[in-house]
Amino acid sequence: MSNIIAELRDVRKNFQDSLIFSGIDLWIEEGETIGICGDSGSGKTTLMNVLGMLDRPSGGSVIWEGNDVTGERSSKLSKLRPKLFGYIFQRCNLIPELNVLENLLFPRRIVTGVEQSDVDFAKNLLKRVSMSGAESRNITTLSGGERQRVAVVRAMMNHPKIIIADEPTGSLDERSADAVMDMIVGLCGEYGSALLLITHNGRFAKKMNTSHKLHGGKLEKIHRWSRES
Amino acid sequence: MKWYTYLAIKQLFPTGKRVSFFTAISVLGVALGVMVLFVVQSVMDGFQRNIRQAIVGTQGDLRVDSKSPIMDGDDVDTFLKSLPEVAATAKYSYGIAMMQRDKRPAFPIIKGIDLENELRVVDLQKFIKCGTLENFDSGGVILSGELARWMRANVGDSVEIYSPKMMENEDGDEVILPKTLEVAAIFETGYHHADQNIALLPLDVMQELYGLNGWIHGIGIKLKPNVRAEKFAFELNKCLNPPILAESWQEMNRDLLFALKTEKTMMFFVLLFILLMAAFSIAGSLTISVVRKTREIGLIGALGGTAKQCAACFMVQGLVLGIVGSAIGIPLGMAVIRFRNDIVSAFVKLCRVEDFMLKFYAFSNMPAQYGARDIFVIVAFAIALCCIAGILPALKAAKINPAEALRNE
Numbered sequence: 001m002s003n004i005i006a007e008l009r010d011v012r013k014n015f016q017d018s019l020i021f022s023g024i025d026l027w028i029e030e031g032e033t034i035g036i037c038g039d040s041g042s043g044k045t046t047l048m049n050v051l052g053m054l055d056r057p058s059g060g061s062v063i064w065e066g067n068d069v070t071g072e073r074s075s076k077l078s079k080l081r082p083k084l085f086g087y088i089f090q091r092c093n094l095i096p097e098l099n100v101l102e103n104l105l106f107p108r109r110i111v112t113g114v115e116q117s118d119v120d121f122a123k124n125l126l127k128r129v130s131m132s133g134a135e136s137r138n139i140t141t142l143s144g145g146e147r148q149r150v151a152v153v154r155a156m157m158n159h160p161k162i163i164i165a166d167e168p169t170g171s172l173d174e175r176s177a178d179a180v181m182d183m184i185v186g187l188c189g190e191y192g193s194a195l196l197l198i199t200h201n202g203r204f205a206k207k208m209n210t211s212h213k214l215h216g217g218k219l220e221k222i223h224r225w226s227r228e229s
Numbered sequence: 230m231k232w233y234t235y236l237a238i239k240q241l242f243p244t245g246k247r248v249s250f251f252t253a254i255s256v257l258g259v260a261l262g263v264m265v266l267f268v269v270q271s272v273m274d275g276f277q278r279n280i281r282q283a284i285v286g287t288q289g290d291l292r293v294d295s296k297s298p299i300m301d302g303d304d305v306d307t308f309l310k311s312l313p314e315v316a317a318t319a320k321y322s323y324g325i326a327m328m329q330r331d332k333r334p335a336f337p338i339i340k341g342i343d344l345e346n347e348l349r350v351v352d353l354q355k356f357i358k359c360g361t362l363e364n365f366d367s368g369g370v371i372l373s374g375e376l377a378r379w380m381r382a383n384v385g386d387s388v389e390i391y392s393p394k395m396m397e398n399e400d401g402d403e404v405i406l407p408k409t410l411e412v413a414a415i416f417e418t419g420y421h422h423a424d425q426n427i428a429l430l431p432l433d434v435m436q437e438l439y440g441l442n443g444w445i446h447g448i449g450i451k452l453k454p455n456v457r458a459e460k461f462a463f464e465l466n467k468c469l470n471p472p473i474l475a476e477s478w479q480e481m482n483r484d485l486l487f488a489l490k491t492e493k494t495m496m497f498f499v500l501l502f503i504l505l506m507a508a509f510s511i512a513g514s515l516t517i518s519v520v521r522k523t524r525e526i527g528l529i530g531a532l533g534g535t536a537k538q539c540a541a542c543f544m545v546q547g548l549v550l551g552i553v554g555s556a557i558g559i560p561l562g563m564a565v566i567r568f569r570n571d572i573v574s575a576f577v578k579l580c581r582v583e584d585f586m587l588k589f590y591a592f593s594n595m596p597a598q599y600g601a602r603d604i605f606v607i608v609a610f611a612i613a614l615c616c617i618a619g620i621l622p623a624l625k626a627a628k629i630n631p632a633e634a635l636r637n638e
Contacts, residue, residue: 054531079533098244106532110534
C-alpha cells in the first residue's frame with residue numbers, strides 16, 4: 001500500500017449558512033501529483049487551506065501522516081505544518097523588507113534557525129531555477145516570473161512532503177507560466193515531494209498524476225494516470 | 230535570534246535601505262520626547278543643586294537651636310566639637326530689628342555670627358558679591374543682596390539699627406540712639422529666600438543689641454564628609470536636653486525641598502505626554518502596518534509561525550523603536566545640555582529678554598545636572614511606553630486568521 005501523507009475524510013466546510021463543499025475525500029500519497037481545478041469561488045483555495053489546517057473544517061477529519069489533527073491546537077499545528085507542507089501562492093507573498101536569500105531562508109528561520117547547510121541549499125536551488133547570483137537582490141527589482149521562481153524555491157526550503165501550489169502561474173504570461181510549472185513539477189520530482197496543484201488551467205491539471213474538479217461543492221475525479229505512464 | 234525579532238528588525242531597517250520612512254519618523258518622535266524629558270529634568274536638577282548648595286552654604290549642614298536663649302552655649306559648643314562626626318561649629322544669635330538708611334527703613338532678620346567659626350561652617354566667602362570681610366568684626370554689617378538694594382546701601386555706607394531692647398525705655402525720657410554699623414560686604418546666593426532680608430552682624434554686637442549677656446540662640450554645624458545630616462540630627466537629639474533641638478538642613482527646609490521634588494515629578498509627568506504622543510503615533514503606524522501586511526501574516530501562519538509569535542513581531546518593533554529612540558534622544562539631550570548656555574543666549578538675544586531672564590530666573594548661566602538614575606528612569610519609561618504602543622497592533626495581528634489573510638489576495 002502506498003504511503004499516504006495527508007488525507008481528507010468526508011470533509012465539509014461552510015461559512016455561516018453558506019455551504020462551500022461537503023463529503024470531500026482526498027488523499028495524497030508520497031511523491032504523487034494531484035491537480036484540482038474548478039471555477040472561481042468553487043472553494044479550491046478553501047480546500048487547500050483545510051488540508052493544511054490553516055482553516056478548520058466544519059465537519060469530517062483531516063489526517064496528517066496517519067494522525068487525526070482536526071481538533072489539534074493551533075500551536076501544535078504550526079509546528080507540524082512546515083514539515084509537511086510548502087506553499088506557493090499566486091502572488092508570491094515574498095517579504096519586501098528581505099532580499100532574495102533572506103526570503104529563502106525565512107522558512108528555515110521559523111522552523112529551526114538558519115545553518116550554513118541551509119544557505120548552501122538555497123543557493124543550489126537558486127542555481128537550479130536559473131537565478132544564481134540573485135541572492136542579494138531586492139525583491140522589488142525582480143520580474144513577476146523571477147519572484148515566482150523565488151517563491152517556488154522558498155516552498156522547497158523545509159523539504160516538505162507536499163507542495164501546495166495555489167494558482168502559481170495565475171499572474172504570469174503563458175511562456176513564463178509553462179517555465180514555472182515545469183520547474184515546480186521538476187523540483188517536486190527531484191526532491192520527492194508530492195504536489196497539490198490548484199489551478200484554472202486544465203492543461204496544467206492534466207500534467208498531474210490525478211486530476212479532480214471541484215464543482216457544486218463536490219470533488220469529482222477527472223482522470224488518473226498511473227505513475228509509470 | 231528568534232525569527233520574530235529578526236523580522237521586526239528587518240521591517241524597521243529593511244535590507245538594502247538605510248532606514249524606512251516609518252522608522253525614521255517613529256524614532257525621531259521618541260528621540261525628541263526623550264531629549265526634552267532629559268533636558269528639562271537635568272535643568273530642574275541643576276536648579277535644585279544650586280538651591281541646595283545655597284541652603285547648605287548659608288545655613289550649614291545642621292543647626293542646634295532653641296526656642297529660648299541658650300545660656301550654657303559654650304558647654305554645648307564644646308560638647309558638639311567633641312563629636313567625631315562634627316567638622317566645625319559656629320555660635321549665633323538672631324532676631325528682628327529695624328534698620329534705617331537715609332530714612333529708608335527695613336525690618337530684616339539680623340543674625341549675629343562669630344565670623345572666624347562661621348566661615349568654617351558655611352560658604353559665606355563664596356557668596357560675597359562686593360566688599361570684603363576684613364572690616365566685619367570692627368563694627369561692620371553684611372547685607373543680603375535684596376536688602377541692600379531696598380535700602381540703596383553700598384559697601385562703605387552706614388546703616389542704623391534699632392533693636393527691640395532699645396524700645397524697653399521704662400522712664401520714657403531717654404533718647405534712643407541707634408547702633409550705627411558700616412556695610413562691609415553684600416552677599417548673594419541666587420536663592421531668593423536667603424537673599425531677601427538678612428543682615429549679618431558680629432555676634433557680640435548682636436548680643437549687645439538684644440541684651441543677651443553672652444547667651445546665644447543656636448550653633449551651626451558643619452559635618453565631616455559622608456555623614457548624613459538627617460541621621461546625625463536624629464542621633465544628636467537623643468543627647469540634647471529640650472528645648473535645645475538639632476535640625477538638619479533638610480528638615481529646616483522641608484517644605485521647599487518637597488516643593489522642588491514635587492515640581493520635578495510633576496514636570497516629568499507633564500512631559501511624559503510628549504512620549505505618550507510619540508507612542509500613540511507608533512501604535513497608529515504599526516496598526517496600519519498590520520493591515521498592510523495582512524497577507525504576510527497569513528504567509529507566516531502557513532510557514533509555521535504562531536499567532537503569539539506574529540504578535541511578538543509587532544511588540545518587538547515597539548521595543549526596538551523605544552530603544553533606538555532613547556539611544557538617540559539621550560545623547561541629543563546631552564548635546565543640548567552641553568550647549569545650553571549658547572542656546573539660551575541665542576534665544577534671549579533673539580527675543581530681547583535678557584533683563585527679564587536675569588530678573589525672574591536669576592541666572593545668566595543655566596544650571597544643569599544629570600545622573601545615571603535620571604537616564605535610567607527616562608529610558609525605562611520611553612521603552613515601556615513604546616512596548617505598550619506595540620500591544621494594540623500586536624493584538625490585531627494575533628487575531629488575524631491565516632486562511633482569511635491569504636484569501637486577502
